[in-house]
Amino acid sequence: MDFAFDPAEEAFRDEVRAFLDEQLGEHVDRHDPQLMTRWLRAVREKRWVGFSWPTEYGGGGGSLAQQVILKEEMARARAPMLGTCFMGLQWVGPAILAYGTEAQKRELLPDILDGTYQWCTGFSEPGVGSDLAALQCRAVRDGVDYVVSGQKIWTSIAQASRKIILLVRTSWDPANKHDGITCLLADMDSPGVSVRPIENMAGYAMFCEVFFDDVRVPVASRLGEEGQGWRVTITSLANERSGIAEVTGMQRKLADLRDLARRVERGGRTASEDPAVRRRLGRFEARVEAMRLNGLRYLTRQLRGEPLGSETSVNKLHKAQLEVEMAEFALELEGPASVLMKGAPGALDDGRWQHDALSWPETVIGGGTPNIQRNIIAERILGLPKD
Ligand SMILES: Cc1cc2nc3c(=O)[nH]c(=O)nc-3n(C[C@H](O)[C@H](O)[C@H](O)COP(=O)(O)OP(=O)(O)OC[C@H]3O[C@@H](n4cnc5c(N)ncnc54)[C@H](O)[C@@H]3O)c2cc1C
CATH class of the missing domain: 2.40.110.10 (Butyryl-CoA Dehydrogenase, subunit A, domain 2)
Incomplete structure (x- = not known):
């Protein structure tokens, strides 16, 4: 496993940063609806949507390492999503690339990249x-x-x-x-x-x-x-799980949680000054970092041309647990305001942590439950007997 990017990859990081600064500088309102239209057009023109897909189907032809850099920098810049067809980009498209006929690739992949439906x-x-x-x-x-x-x-x-x-x-x-x-x-x-x-x-x-x-x-x-649909499913599920398990969103969420801790009070001082809060945030940080390193392990395997498989269950499981704990911790920090949902006067961060706390089944159950991930890890990675 290699944790470092080479000079050419770091040069690509500089290029990405420059583009993101230009498109989404600090003063750009992330809630401006016109921003999304502008952003989607710009990233499609840059061929960042389907960045690692082959160019003949409208993709960017980028390397997997570059794709990771792109996602890291996008998380840092709080960039909107690349494209609008989430499932198409995350696992349907990759399954079509792996198993589709030439006609299917030519007909279906460009529409996924354009977000036509x-x-x-x-x-x-x-x-x-x-x-x-x-x-x-x-x-x-x-x-x-x-x-x-x-x-x-x-x-x-x-x-x-x-x-x-x-x-x-x-x-x-x-x-x-x-x-x-x-x-x-x-x-x-x-x-x-x-x-x-x-x-x-x-x-x-x-x-x-x-x-x-x-x-x-x-x-x-x-x-x-x-x-042979089961083989297609394994490809789809590995891509779904690695997508669900993506660490960049978790890094952003952790930054938002730290920001919340700096804004709310606890015992007469900001929560972020409370050692107990700092300890909790530190533990979250260590776990997110473990996910990031694990993500690099998947990347190394993919760069060697090995398909993604059971190992994606590790981060899928991690993310499910972390998302729930982070949302619940945010509600703890919010105190009485934690009962206020989106749209309610006085709701902090427009009720996003309440939404996250109530939407936990999406990450916990969608794509396979924690028990199933544990079974996969036990049997296929650790070689333990079947349950
Ligand atoms: C928000 C959300 C979005 C979803 N989106 C989609 C979608 O777009 N398309 C789609 O096809 N599906 C989707 N699903 C379905 C999801 O994939 C299933 O809910 C999930 O695989 C669990 O299956 P189940 O609901 O039948 O529960 P069950 O399989 O009945 O599981 C119930 C409980 O038993 C446990 N369990 C089951 N078998 C074992 C075992 N062998 N060992 C130990 N424990 C076990 C499970 O961990 C769980 O706790 C979505 C689910 C959610 C919550």
């Missing part, structure tokens, strides 16, 4: 989450189409998506549930697809139930071979 992920089903290989949503071949019937659940932003990366069962072998799963890239406006949003405890519907009633999906929209 949203993608959603149809993996989980009622009663089938952790044990994903037990999925039941069926697809039967009929000429040039598959006919899909069944149900998905917890499908994030399905109500706002035009496309879905969908796992279906094309055959069933009880001795090996993983065989017989196929991955399809389907249109959400196909006849027979219906979406029912589910409201969560933070008061908004971020995920949905999705029903498939004899939905025809062209065989040409299959990603990878029939029955």
